[in-house]
Amino acid sequence: MTLGAPLGLLALAAIPALIAAYFLRRRQPPRTVSALFLWRTPDQRAEAGPRLNRFSRESSLALEILAVLFATLFLTDVRCGQAASRQHVVIVVDGSLSMNARVEGTTAAERVKTEIARIARDENAGVLTLIETGVKPTLLAGPQQERDRALSALEKWSPSQPAHDLSPALTLARELSGSSEHRIYFLTDGPIAEAVAVPPQLEGRSVGKQASNLAFLSAQRRDEDGRAQVTVRVGNFSDVPVTAEVRFTAADDAPQKQDVKLQPSATAVLRVGFKTQQPITVTLPDDALVEDGHLTLLPSPLADVTVSLLEGVDPAAQQALRRFLSVAPGVKLAPEALLTFGPPKSTAHVQLGATAPLKSFVGPFFAQKGNPLLDDVQLGGVVWTAGVNPPGRVLMSAGAVVLMSEEDDGTLHVNLDVSRSNVQRTVAWPVLLSNVVRQSRLATPGFPRKHLMLGEETPLVTTAGSTWELIAPDGQTRPVMGSGVLSLPPLPASGQWKLEKDGEPFDALVVLPLDPRESDLRTRGAWEVVPAQPQAFASFATARPLPWWPLLVVLMLVLLDFWLTAAPRRKEASS
Amino acid sequence: MSVRLDHGIVERAAAGCALRLPRGPHRGRLGEVRASSVGSSLELHDFRQYQPGDDLRQIDWNAVARTGELYLRVRQDEVSPRVEVLVDGSASLAISPEKAARVREVAAWVCALARRGGLDPVVIATGSTVRKAGGPSIRAMLEALEFDGREPFDAALRRAPPLRPCGLRVVVSDFLFESPPEPFAERLARGASGLSLVQVLDAEDLDPSGGAGARLTDSESGEVLERILTPHVVDQYLERLKAHVSLWQGAARRVHASWSQASAEFQLDALARKELHELVEVA
Numbered sequence: 064m065t066l067g068a069p070l071g072l073l074a075l076a077a078i079p080a081l082i083a084a085y086f087l088r089r090r091q092p093p094r095t096v097s098a099l100f101l102w103r104t105p106d107q108r109a110e111a112g113p114r115l116n117r118f119s120r121e122s123s124l125a126l127e128i129l130a131v132l133f134a135t136l137f138l139t140d141v142r143c144g145q146a147a148s149r150q151h152v153v154i155v156v157d158g159s160l161s162m163n164a165r166v167e168g169t170t171a172a173e174r175v176k177t178e179i180a181r182i183a184r185d186e187n188a189g190v191l192t193l194i195e196t197g198v199k200p201t202l203l204a205g206p207q208q209e210r211d212r213a214l215s216a217l218e219k220w221s222p223s224q225p226a227h228d229l230s231p232a233l234t235l236a237r238e239l240s241g242s243s244e245h246r247i248y249f250l251t252d253g254p255i256a257e258a259v260a261v262p263p264q265l266e267g268r269s270v271g272k273q274a275s276n277l278a279f280l281s282a283q284r285r286d287e288d289g290r291a292q293v294t295v296r297v298g299n300f301s302d303v304p305v306t307a308e309v310r311f312t313a314a315d316d317a318p319q320k321q322d323v324k325l326q327p328s329a330t331a332v333l334r335v336g337f338k339t340q341q342p343i344t345v346t347l348p349d350d351a352l353v354e355d356g357h358l359t360l361l362p363s364p365l366a367d368v369t370v371s372l373l374e375g376v377d378p379a380a381q382q383a384l385r386r387f388l389s390v391a392p393g394v395k396l397a398p399e400a401l402l403t404f405g406p407p408k409s410t411a412h413v414q415l416g417a418t419a420p421l422k423s424f425v426g427p428f429f430a431q432k433g434n435p436l437l438d439d440v441q442l443g444g445v446v447w448t449a450g451v452n453p454p455g456r457v458l459m460s461a462g463a464v465v466l467m468s469e470e471d472d473g474t475l476h477v478n479l480d481v482s483r484s485n486v487q488r489t490v491a492w493p494v495l496l497s498n499v500v501r502q503s504r505l506a507t508p509g510f511p512r513k514h515l516m517l518g519e520e521t522p523l524v525t526t527a528g529s530t531w532e533l534i535a536p537d538g539q540t541r542p543v544m545g546s547g548v549l550s551l552p553p554l555p556a557s558g559q560w561k562l563e564k565d566g567e568p569f570d571a572l573v574v575l576p577l578d579p580r581e582s583d584l585r586t587r588g589a590w591e592v593v594p595a596q597p598q599a600f601a602s603f604a605t606a607r608p609l610p611w612w613p614l615l616v617v618l619m620l621v622l623l624d625f626w627l628t629a630a631p632r633r634k635e636a637s638s
Numbered sequence: 639m640s641v642r643l644d645h646g647i648v649e650r651a652a653a654g655c656a657l658r659l660p661r662g663p664h665r666g667r668l669g670e671v672r673a674s675s676v677g678s679s680l681e682l683h684d685f686r687q688y689q690p691g692d693d694l695r696q697i698d699w700n701a702v703a704r705t706g707e708l709y710l711r712v713r714q715d716e717v718s719p720r721v722e723v724l725v726d727g728s729a730s731l732a733i734s735p736e737k738a739a740r741v742r743e744v745a746a747w748v749c750a751l752a753r754r755g756g757l758d759p760v761v762i763a764t765g766s767t768v769r770k771a772g773g774p775s776i777r778a779m780l781e782a783l784e785f786d787g788r789e790p791f792d793a794a795l796r797r798a799p800p801l802r803p804c805g806l807r808v809v810v811s812d813f814l815f816e817s818p819p820e821p822f823a824e825r826l827a828r829g830a831s832g833l834s835l836v837q838v839l840d841a842e843d844l845d846p847s848g849g850a851g852a853r854l855t856d857s858e859s860g861e862v863l864e865r866i867l868t869p870h871v872v873d874q875y876l877e878r879l880k881a882h883v884s885l886w887q888g889a890a891r892r893v894h895a896s897w898s899q900a901s902a903e904f905q906l907d908a909l910a911r912k913e914l915h916e917l918v919e920v921a
Contacts, residue, residue, distance in 0.1 A: 092852055097730035097843050098814035099856035099863055101878045102871075 071138030077131045085124050126624040130617050137613035151207055152188040153240040154179055155232050157251035158195035160517065160557075160581040162222040164252070164352045166272040171252040171587075172222055174270040178250055179217060183210050192239050193217060197224040198518055198553050200232035206239045223354070223556050225518030226580035229259050237262060246594050253587035263595035271587035274351035275301030278582035279358055280330060282514065282575055284343065286364040287392075291337045293360060295345055299325035300583040310346045313339040340364075351584055354576040359559065361573050363513035368504050369397040373405030377480070380415050383487035387496045394500055402503040407453065412473065413499060417450030417480040424449065424461035431458050436467075436475065436498045440491050448483035473506075475499065506548065509570035510562060517578050521551040523562070531569075534561040643739075643781045648746045651910040657721065657751035658919040659806065659832070684712040720760065720802055721752040724826070725783065726811030727765025728794065729857040732785035737840040737902040741810055742780050744836055744914070747906060748808045749776050751918065757806075764794035788858050790815035792822045803829035808917070810836045812843065814882070815858075819889035827893035834896045834917055835886070841903040843879070848872040 096102060156162075156179070162171040183191055191213035192205035203220055204213035229249075236247045246264050252271020255261070280296040291313070299305045304326050311319040316339045323331045337343060340362050347356030370388055372381060384404055388394055405411025407418055428442045437458060447466055453476030455468035468476045481487050505511045508524045515521060523543065525531045531543035533551075536558030543549070543562075554560055557576035562569045688697060688708035701709035725745045732738040745761060752759040760772040761779060765787040771779035787794050791811050801807065807830045813819075827833045848867035855862050865871055883899070890897040896916045900909045910918060 092850070093855055094852040095733050095855050095857045096846075097733050097812055097840065097857055098816075098879075098882075099854055099859070099861050100816050101814070101875050101882065102854050102863055102865060104874070 068138060068140045071135060071140065074131065074135040074138050078128055081127055081131060082124070122627050123624050126620050126627065130620040130624070133613040133616040133620065137617070141613070150186055150188045151190050151192065151241065152183060152186050152248065153192045153194070153236050153245075154182065154248045154250065155194045155196060155229075155236045156203070156220075156222075157229075157249075158197040158201070158222045158224040159226060159252075160223055160354060160576055160578060161271070161352065161584060161587060162252050163354055164271070164274055164276070164584050164587065166274045166351055166584075171271045172220065175250045176214075176217055176220070178268070178270055180214055182248060183214065192236075194232050194236050194239070195220065195222070195224075196227065196229050196232035197555070198227045199555075200235045201555070221556075223517070223576065225516070225553075225578040227518070229255060233262055233265065237264065240264075249592075251590070254590040261592055265592060266594050267590070267592040269588065269590035271584075271590075273586075273588045274584040275303070275305075276351050276355070276582050276584045277301070277305055277307050277325070277347050278352065278355035278579070279345070279347065279575075279577055280579050280582070281516075281577060282345065282358050282360060284360040284363055284514065286340065286362050289338060289340060291339055291343060291360075291362065292334065293337070293343055293345065294332060294334045295358070296330055296332050297323050297325065297347065298330040298579060298582065299327060300585060302327050302585070307348055309333055310344075311335045311337070312344045312346075313337045314341040315339050352582060354557065355578075355582045358575055358577075359573055361513045361559070361571060365393040366504050366507050366509075367393050367395050368402055368500050368507075369395050369400035370402045370404070370500075371396060371398060371400035373403055373409055373411050375406035375409060376404060377406070377416055377482060379487075380479075380481040383481050383492065384415070384496070386487075387493055391493075391497065391500060393504070401507070402500065407476070412503070413475045413477065414453070415477045415479060415481075417448060417478050419450055421448050421450050421480055421483065422464060423447065423483065424464070424466075426461065428466065429460050434458055435502055436469070436495070438494075438498055440495050440498070442486075442489075442491055445489055445491060446483075446485045448480040449478040450480065451478075453478050508564075510572040513572045515554070515572060515574050517557060517574060517576055517581075518553045519574075521554055521572070523549045523551055525549060525564075529564050530566070532563045532566075534563060536560065643742045643746055643777070645746065645777065647906050648743055648750055651743075651747050651907040652750035652754060655751055655910070655918045656755040657748065657757065657806070658917055659755065659757075685709050686712055720805030721748070721757045722801060722805050722807045722830075723748050723752075723759055723761045724795065724798075724801075724807060724809045724811075725761060725763040725780075726787070726791040726794075726809075726813075727763045727783060727785050728787035728789070728791055728811075728815075729785055730812055730814055731838070733857050734840045734842065734902065737812075737838060737843075738785055740900060740902040740906065740909075741785075741838050742783060743906040744838060744900065744909070745810050746777070746780050747910065747914075748810070748836075748917065752806075762798050762801075764791060764798065768794065768798045770799060790817050790858075792817045792825070801826075801829065805830055806832045806834075808834045808836065810838060812839055813837050813886050814839075814843070819886045820892065823886075823889035823893045823895065827895055832895075833890075833893060834898065835890050836914065836917070837883070837886070837897070837899045839899065839901055841901060844901055846872055846875060 156175050162175065164171055179191075179193070182188070188210055190205070190207040191210055192207055193203040193213055193216070194205075195201045195203050204216040208216070233247070233249070240247055246266050247262070249265055249267035251267065251269050253269050255267070261267070278298055278300060280298045282296075283294045285292045285294075293311060295309070297307070297309060304324065306322060306324045309321050309323055311321075316337045319335050319337075321333050321335065323333060325331055342362065343360045345358045345360065350356060372384060376384070388396060402413070403411040404413045404415055406416045407414045424447045425445070426442065428445070428447070430437045430440065430442075447461065449461070449464050449466050452465040453468045455470035455474070455476055457465050457468050459465075459467040464478070466478050468478075470476070479486060486492055505522075506524060508526050511522050511524065525543055525546045527546040533541045533543055535541065536556055543551070554574050557574045559571055559573050561571045685698065685701065686709070688710050692710050696711045698709045698711045701707070723745050725741065731741050749759040749761065758772065759776065760770065761776045762768065762770045763779065763783050765784055769779055769783075791813075792815065807826060809826055813835070823835070826835075846867070848869060848871065851864065851866045853862055853864050887897050898914050898916055900913045904913075
């Protein structure tokens, strides 16, 4: 017999309390009354005489004590026989992409599944907790799931994480093991970095094998005027020179292929062009890790930004703006536009102009570093004539004068008198306006980027009032919380993710299974760590199902108690 | 519980008063009240022809002179009505010394009033044994009265000798028993020329103290009930007591009986002036 929760024995403290309450009830001060019938409520009128009361109360006390005892058995999770030997084993598995590397006919992930089944059998594990490491650790099964169910859940496991820190998963495993004195098992495909602090309870083993691998390291696609430009970087993760054929395929254009010859650890960049607006597939010959040699690149045309100029803009400024807008890619003038330029104190998104008194500056200019609106804006040799300080958060200033500011609602103030400045004739002007257009484009609903690397955070723009959902490559649906410009955590699986708005397809992106650290299989191989202190491998299972029979006995005792205490009343009532 | 009966208190309370008698004619011993039967009082009741054996002193000679017939004056009888004082000897009357004393005093006071009116009282007390006393033995009987009855008053009274008809009955009890009031009241009123019900209650009966748990024991049956005497529970008790008393008052009205309620916390002379004034008329 074992006790899963010894603290449940505290429930025994109820017995003295029960007995005390019983005697306290018996010791209430006596009082003789003229007419007891006036004190009874209608349901008490049939109460029995003292002889029968005494009998039922003592039996009731005995039954109540028995009920407390059995409730204690339930709370302490008492287990007898086979149930007592149920063991709980916590196993952590490496969820990185390299676990899919197939060497000598099997992948590391498949060997992990076999190894977990063996551990569960050898350790007589009744319940398992399986944790996958990753950017965020994930519970594959558990906590404390029945062994068969846990192994069944493991069959569906497909590791696809980028290189990541193992510590969060190991910390979670320590917490779920139920005690800091029990060992935790860790299965991976290679030595873990020395920087990782290995907990003393950890028993680790690698099931990975060393292999050569040819992989894409990065991929880009640019669509302009119906033409797609694809750029990929290929890396050779082997110790010998390799020549490989890279295939590029589009649904509505002729496939292309390029041969690449790579020295050990070398990389090469390949570029091809297609006249297509369909997805393009790029493949390398199959090798140990197939995933990093197959890419699908979605069309990623530059989204058009509509611009309008409100009345009241200074003619010189208007001319400078029109000169930029006429050559800027993906920009269209329209009456109702996403981006509006106007004079100060108008409703425009960008308010350009200066209010007297004016003052000219040649520097120094102080700009807020890191603000995307000021990326690459060089103001050397610029004469900037500004007026009264505009409201909002200061982006750029000269002395005590604010040259650019931004309000909380996104309104941008450019305190610039174009007719008395030379900014519009310098390279800073198109760069500044390009940044403004780019930021406006980023506020367009959907995925600003169509291709992400594994482990990258996912930028997303949504609007309020609609239901937005992400559809994973395996078809699972995840709701998107919040609205506006969002940054979602890294998407957990590689492949194509779709965005639906109110149930209708809206946009899509591809998470590319690319991570050079995962593609380099030369570092994989045997590794083992033994726990610093010899400890029990498993803890006793404390998870459900709890034995239900003590509760059943408690219920029966309570019913019997009720029957005993109610019987005298019934007898009196019938008489 | 035996408490000496203070006759000084009783006599002071009865001083200058007499028992209020019913208006209707009575039957009973020769006395000062006109009876329903014919008798020898001065009040003329009827005339009838002489029959042999009639008292010649009652012949109305004026009628004889006018009619030549022998006419006899039939006069209303003058009776002294019987007064039966029925005292409840059940244990509930002795839950406090005050309550027991007041019951004895009220019974003795009624007897004193009756004597002052020239009536001859008889006391019938229930209890474990039923006792009956009249005349000078009433005092000793009331002093020795043990409130030891374990059965309701109506049941105990069945063991008493039959009540005499045409008498005035005064019942002294707390009337706190579960028997239906109306049948018992009818039984008490049956054959009586007048009925008075005097309910004597203890202060704890009228306003029980609450606020704590108590093991309530019935003074007669010994039944036990454990209750926390919260204000709500006490209020419920008072509501039930009020309803119970109302039932008895209704039953008393139906049998043309008077109803008086006396609290044992007050002295007898105070009760005689206030709560029990319906029994009294100034002599």
